[in-house]
Amino acid sequence: MNNSEDQGSSSSSCSSYYEDQPHVLAVDDNVVDRKLIEKLLKTSSCKVTTAENAMTALEYLGIGEDQHNTPKALKVNLVLTDYCMPGMTGYDLLKKIKESSQMREVPVVIMSSENVPTRINKCLEEGAHMFMLKPLKLSDIKKLRCQVMKRRH
Amino acid sequence: MTNPTNDTTIITTNIFKLLKENLLTKRMSNRVTELQKEFVYYTSSLFDQGILNDQFNHLQLLQDESNPEFLAEIVNLFFQDTQKLLDDLTKNLEQENVDFLMLDKTLHHIKGSSSSIGAVGVQNACVAFVTCSNEKNIEGCWRCLEEARNAYNVVRSKLDTLLKIEQEIVAAGGSIPKPSVEPDEE
Numbered sequence: 001m002n003n004s005e006d007q008g009s010s011s012s013s014c015s016s017y018y019e020d021q022p023h024v025l026a027v028d029d030n031v032v033d034r035k036l037i038e039k040l041l042k043t044s045s046c047k048v049t050t051a052e053n054a055m056t057a058l059e060y061l062g063i064g065e066d067q068h069n070t071p072k073a074l075k076v077n078l079v080l081t082d083y084c085m086p087g088m089t090g091y092d093l094l095k096k097i098k099e100s101s102q103m104r105e106v107p108v109v110i111m112s113s114e115n116v117p118t119r120i121n122k123c124l125e126e127g128a129h130m131f132m133l134k135p136l137k138l139s140d141i142k143k144l145r146c147q148v149m150k151r152r153h
Numbered sequence: 154m155t156n157p158t159n160d161t162t163i164i165t166t167n168i169f170k171l172l173k174e175n176l177l178t179k180r181m182s183n184r185v186t187e188l189q190k191e192f193v194y195y196t197s198s199l200f201d202q203g204i205l206n207d208q209f210n211h212l213q214l215l216q217d218e219s220n221p222e223f224l225a226e227i228v229n230l231f232f233q234d235t236q237k238l239l240d241d242l243t244k245n246l247e248q249e250n251v252d253f254l255m256l257d258k259t260l261h262h263i264k265g266s267s268s269s270i271g272a273v274g275v276q277n278a279c280v281a282f283v284t285c286s287n288e289k290n291i292e293g294c295w296r297c298l299e300e301a302r303n304a305y306n307v308v309r310s311k312l313d314t315l316l317k318i319e320q321e322i323v324a325a326g327g328s329i330p331k332p333s334v335e336p337d338e339e
Contacts, residue, residue, distance in 0.1 A: 032231050032266035039215050039223060084261065113265050135269045137211045137334075 022148055023047040025074065027057040027081035027093065028111075033134070037080065040141040049074060054088035054096075057081065063100045076106060078129075078148050083112040083119065091123055098127045107148060111136065185327030192318045193330050199315070204308050209271030210332040224319070228312050231270050235305055238263050242298055246291065256286045256294070263301070274304040 024046045026037045034050050041048045051057040058064035062073025079097060081090040088096075090110050097103045107129035112119065120131045130147070132140055199205040216223040238259050245256055260279050267275035278301040285293035319329055 030262060030265050030269075031234055032227060033269050035227050035230055036212070036269050039220070039227075043215055043217075086258070113268060134265065135208050135271075137208075138214065
């Protein structure tokens with residue numbers, strides 16, 4: 001689990017509005033992408049926790065299968081997940097989150113390297129807040145952060 | 154009582170010391186400038202050769218004082234990860250019954266990570282490879298694997314060189330030049 005300190009506020013008006021940093025749970029099976037996403041989020045003044053797969057993500061959120069032995073659930077403001085993952089996909093993860101009474105209000109953003117309209121629509125219909133195309137850049141995350149922070153208030 | 158000769162000697166010594174330091178600083182800053190130019194030209198050449206694309210610029214922008222090693226870290230992660238995956242591809246193709254599903258998954262992974270760091274040569278090699286894999290064309294796959302390995306070896310060697318120049322700049326007390334990127338789309 002990673003936590004970041006404030007790296008300094010961005011020049012956008014969004015960060016000056018709010019005192020605390022949003023906590024993002026980033027889920028991706030690709031180690032290079034995880035590193036990039038973590039850095040993008042920290043640079044955008046977000047707290048980051050990364051997970052390698054959907055099962056781990058569910059455990060962090062406190063809605064995994066074996067919840068007796070897991071520590072207290074993380075408080076997250078956003079789940080950012082890759083679509084294509086082995087085992088449980090990002091879409092499955094989205095569904096599980098939206099089915100859960102505790103977690104359904106948390107916005108879920110799906111990322112993918114493939115621009116497949118049917119896939120995008122499927123995710124949005126299931127309640128995904130947004131769909132983002134990889135590779136991710138800082139401008140993508142900054143826009144996302146603005147949107148998420150607006151939703152909090 | 155002051156000794157004029159001693160004072161003059163001290164002053165002269167100090168002046169010489171300052172001049173020497175200034176000259177050294179000037180030499181050092183010249184060296185930094187030369188290295189920075191080398192860094193910029195070298196990076197530019199990698200773009201021209203189709204080895205890297207704009208995504209690499211975005212990575213460079215993420216490196217700052219709080220994380221001065223970011224570029225080296227993510228590039229080295231990519232090397233470790235991709236090297237292993239290329240070996241997995243080889244092992245897979247060597248099997249009597251090639252696992253095309255696994256092949257596709259592995260290629261998707263390499264395509265993803267190379268795209269994320271801007272290693273467009275590797276990314277393109279994977280795209281071609283996916284086509285051969287989908288056609289279950291094993292001979293074609295072997296050719297594609299060779300292309301992918303070549304593309305990987307090239308980007309590895311070039312980025313190793315680039316990172317060395319970066320290290321030299323830092324050792325000489327300079328800062329890494331930042332690229333400009335495409336303006337944000339609204």
